[in-house]
Amino acid sequence: MDAPIQDPALFEASMYTIKAIAILDNDGERLVAKYYDDSFPTTKEQKAFEKNLFNKTHRANAEIIMLEGMTCVYRSNVDLYFYVIGGSSDNELLLVSVLNCLYDSVSQILRKNVEKKALFEHLDSVFLAVDEIVDGGILMECDSNTVISRIALRGDEVPISEQNFAQVFQSAKDQLKWSLLK
Numbered sequence: 001m002d003a004p005i006q007d008p009a010l011f012e013a014s015m016y017t018i019k020a021i022a023i024l025d026n027d028g029e030r031l032v033a034k035y036y037d038d039s040f041p042t043t044k045e046q047k048a049f050e051k052n053l054f055n056k057t058h059r060a061n062a063e064i065i066m067l068e069g070m071t072c073v074y075r076s077n078v079d080l081y082f083y084v085i086g087g088s089s090d091n092e093l094l095l096v097s098v099l100n101c102l103y104d105s106v107s108q109i110l111r112k113n114v115e116k117k118a119l120f121e122h123l124d125s126v127f128l129a130v131d132e133i134v135d136g137g138i139l140m141e142c143d144s145n146t147v148i149s150r151i152a153l154r155g156d157e158v159p160i161s162e163q164n165f166a167q168v169f170q171s172a173k174d175q176l177k178w179s180l181l182k
Contacts, residue, residue, distance in 0.1 A: 016137040026079040028054030036137030104144035
């Protein structure tokens with residue numbers, strides 16, 4: 001009895017495990033999205049996939065779905081839906097660890113206020129976190145504390161309402177010094 005011939009490409013190990021990361025709002029509209037391969041080469045195809053993905057997942061209680069030959073893991077909170085998409089043969093546990101890192105990093109960036117308005121206010125840091133977690137489809141980091149430490153704001157970028165008097169005074173002194181040196 002002959003065994004069925006398997007495609008050897010299915011069993012090759014690859015570092016390129018992440019096809020896409022997306023954060024959608026509660027209407028299925030894209031807030032953050034990064035695609036790492038040519039599965040969906042145009043923005044129109046990407047948005048159609050995101051709409052289909054959202055329609056299949058926004059009422060479900062599962063955490064994983066197979067869609068269009070891809071493994072999609074997802075998580076929702078208030079009015080945001082977080083997605084990590086990999087190939088059909090990719091390890092689901094790896095995809096979930098990326099999803100958890102993404103969610104925990106965003107949660108720390110937004111100071112546990114994970115909602116659309118706060119995401120827009122910190123969109124630059126969220127994109128930096130996505131770039132720290134995955135680079136070109138290759139998983140770079142899955143520890144949210146490490147991701148946060150890499151994108152941590154410098155002391156002079158802390159909003160003035162969160163600075164103490166010495167920090168505000170030093171910042172004002174530095175700005176005055178630089179304005180006089182110009």
